[in-house]
Amino acid sequence: MSTRSGLSCRQSCGNVLAPLHPSSVRVTYPDLPVARRRDEILAAMRSSQVVVVVGETGSGKTTQLPKMAIELSRELGLEGRIGCTQPRRLAATSVARRVAEELKVEVGKEVGWQVRFTEVCSKETRVKFMTDGILLAETQGDRSLKQYDAIIIDEAHERSLNIDFLLGYLKKLVTKRKDLRVVISSATLDAGRFAEFFGNCPVVEVEGRTFPVEDIFLPEWEGGERLREHVLRGVEFVTDLDSQGDVLVFLPGEREIRECAEMVQGRGFPNTEAVPVFARLSLKDQEKVFRPSGKRRIFMATNVAETSLTIPGIVSVVDSGQARVSRFSPQRQVQSLQIEMISQASARQRRGRCGRVREGICVKLYDEETLEMAPEFTDPEIRRSALSGVILRMLSLGLGDVREFPFIDPPGPRAVNEGWKTLEEVGAVAKRDQSKLTETGWRLAKLPLDPRLGRMLIESERRGVFEEVLIIVSGLSAMDVRERPQGKEEKADEAQRKFLDERSDFGVYLILWKCIGEFRDDKGKMRSNQMRKWCEKNFISFRRVREWLGVYSELRRSFRKKNGEAKEVSTPADVYAEVHKSILSGVPRQVGVWDKEKRHYHGVSNRQFAVFPGSGLFKQKRALWVLGFELVETSRLWARKLAEIDPKWVEEVVPHLCRSKFHSPYWDDQQGAVYGLEDVILGGLSVVEGRRVFFGRVNPKAAFEVFVREALVEGKLRGTNPVLQNLHWLKGVIFRGERKLRRVGYLWDEVAAYDFFFERMPVEINTSKAFYDLTKDPEEMGKLMVRFGDLIWEEGIEEQLKLFPDEVEHGGRQWPVNYVSDLEAEDDGLTFEVGIDELLRFPDYLASWAVSGLLGERVELLIRSLPKDWRRECQPVAERVDGFLEEWGNWEPQQDLLEALLEYLREKTGRAIDGMDESRLPGYLRAKIRVRDERGEVLGFGEDVREIKEKLAAVLRARREAAANEEWEMTGGEVWSFGELPVEAEGGVFPALVDEGETVGMRAFLDLEEAEESHRAGVTRLFLLEHVDHGVYVRKNFPLQMAGRFMLPLLPDGTMEELVKVAAEGSLGRMPRSEEEFEVAAQHGKGEWFGCAEKIAGALEGLSDADGRVREWMDRNRQDRHLGEVVLQMEEQRAWLLRAGFAWKAGYDRMKRYQRFFHGMEERISRLDTQPLLRDEEKQDQFLPLWDEWMIQWQERPEAVRLWEIGWMLEEWRLQLFAPGVPHVGKTSAKRIENALGI
Known part of the structure; x- marks a missing residue:
């Protein structure tokens, strides 16, 4: 590498890094396998930009390779940093301290570290340890990673998403930066893949420091064996060979670890303890792993102990051959955690954990053939994970299409498509143009978060719940702070129950946050000691709480830095709804609805999931709709971190995903x-x-079709529009015609009607307004005026319908006719509709003729109903029918059809034809009559007009009376203001006064007896109203003697007032019918009132004495088997005579002689003592049938005046029969009573 390149790097980093003097750091190496290959490794680094170093765990790769990079930098005169990545934060910090210790420098100066939101570095830092995610994040601000001379990717065999991403990124980067050195450090023998990926770069293999290891295959029994029993057998096998050395047992998950630990501990191995090892261990339990206990230890671990965690002192390994592997299914959008057979590489890693302190034993709980059939290497994470975050990062870095990025193992197309789909869901990319990030996408790319979590934060800012959602997102980004230590699960659950939210697992974060916030002092600083005690008491991890707080603070800073201060929005009315809408924006496809029948939630894409047992909603009544943060598949598909939601929120939050x-x-x-x-x-x-x-907005064509079919053809659009009125009128004509011709459904052509309008109207018409606007044009209206012939199936129907008129004309009147065609209906056929007031004018015979359209069929069937001999005389029937119609069909009927037809047949045949049976006509040919009142209520219905008139006689009478009272009725009178009342007025009605209680009225009656009874009461009331004071005097001084006063309490309530009223009636004499007559009668009555009262009192005295003797006799003979029936008759008679209101009903003339009826009972008793009972029974046979018949009628109409009078007739007749010695009034006999009763 040229010095120029080094100067370029130093200049680019000059504002960050201080000069590093070669003598400031002395590099030495401990006796480790990788140090022995120092020269070979350095030579490879000099000759190639990329070097792959393969060595088993414990060979020293992690700590010694950075030193070799320092040496090479000195040699080349480079001044940049050496970046070293680690998959886990703990490893990054611990390795940094170890390397600083070996180099004898201070952590944070020459050697530093950075994990997630914590950085311990300075300008002097030359070796920087970090998580692979940190290095990826740095690529956003430093695309060429110019601050680094060398980059070491450690634990590359883990093939995490970040590692594979870095490897692809570095592959492209080394072609641009020739001064950059890259070292790939791996613990597996899959070095060929790495070397090939980097253009067949050099590979240096480093042997580990190991002792011989014996492999033993111990598969399960043929009959099957549970895992914990199988593991126990493996541990027993190892113990038999070596009972002192520590054992490491590899198991697939936490549940299996707890089960096996419990079984091994229960086995009772001497001086041995079972120690669980998994990622969710509490801090205390983690410390136990590395703290010697003085006992032999059997570690039960997940695959975290394969490479990530080195447990010292392991002599033997028991390998279950199983691991719980996280896989993302793009088809189902589900992250599953299924137990799978490990790869051959993992088996070697597990085997390599023993034999480091002395000779070891590796017991494999499977056979050799199973191992050979296992995959050679574990699938890289990029093949097993959701790719939305990777794609987002690539778009933000401008790295192009993920499908073209140089991954060692490119992800499958389904996974890539699912990643794009997730980004569409959160609004990071547009559906039509996935190559560019949206504004939301750029905001998400700047946040150090999964896109789904970032989307929640952005949404929460808009909804005014940023603080709440930031707390939740921070919690979701960190490990769960709640712990459930082994053996204390129930205590932990009980202590943490107060943190649960029955509606939302996300609410737990807010509840915990509030509790934690109580430990802040006035300056906002945490009172750590108090919080630590609280955490311990409630089984909360203090360390994870601090991490949660750190994530929260860093996310707040990051959001503020990348997006500015969160916009202030007023607190929403429903915080719960807005919080969960924000969460929904990040995981919109994680909703589900409860299926009551199948007892699970039905999610999107036909997924079925259940509530995870650890959820606060698990034991609650199932919410109808829920949102789950994640769906994880183990034994079944579970939804973790759930909340109850309103399904309408989905449309509001992610309308772009809804259809x-x-x-x-x-x-x-x-x-x-x-x-x-x-x-x-x-x-x-x-x-x-x-x-x-x-x-009309979403489907105009379908709306037009419905408009034509329902609004027009079916007649649901009503109005005064001529087109509508014409159509509705024609439909009515056709539907009535169908009923008339009994061809329902065969005349109206709905299809023809639909086609008529469909072909003549624009397709845009789907509202009444549009239709009315269209028909404002006379030309358009004319096109839509449908005709009768356009709407029916066949021709010639109009002529037939003329024989079925809607009204039958007779006697100068029009009688409406209704037609029904329904064999099940009572009015099937033709029915005359008659108003109650027209009933008496309706001819009794008219219904028998029906209408012309039915007459021929009726006549034919009537002729055929004749007895056979008579029917023979009428042959041929068709000629007889035609002849009758010709002779009678054009005349207005004046007699019953049956009579007219018989008359015609007798005339034509010369025979006395008889015996027609009208009942043999089918129901639709027997015309009916239906009588309604003015409200349309049916008062009568049937075929016999005369019978209906008889049944409605009372109704007709009442209506006649009501009509009369329109002239006569008055109310509220207190003096005579009624003029002169005739006994009978015009129209055959009888005016009379009416007792209204506090006042007196007037009305007309159709019955003279009812009118007289009402008038008696009305006149008496008017007299009482005018002479109130005198009435009080009579009431107070009523002349009852001792016997009468003893009798009074035995009589119905109000009897005393009735006696005063009856005495008043008697004092008036003949009831007056004019004001003058009333004044004379009232003046006379006032003087006679008390005298009348004396006469009534006298009758009551006599009644009392007789009644006492009668009751005494009845009491003596009540149980007598011969006289008991007589006692019952007398009790019934006595009850009627002394019923409530008896005095007024009897009237003055009867009351002054009322004791006669009781003297009659006495005489009957006397005769029973002196005459044979048979004679009394003979009289009973005469009397009781009439009494019973009267009693039935009276109970049905207890206020009928006529029936009261018949009752008095019966009492007089009873005296004649049973007590002839007692005077009776009037002429009575059984015949008269029978006639009165209508018998």
């Missing part, structure tokens, strides 16, 4: 337009279902 499916267009009459439904879909999931949209 809309428009369907189900329909005519919306309210909007006057064609609307439809929209489903918003993300990867097969409907995040919005059934949203209404204007269909």
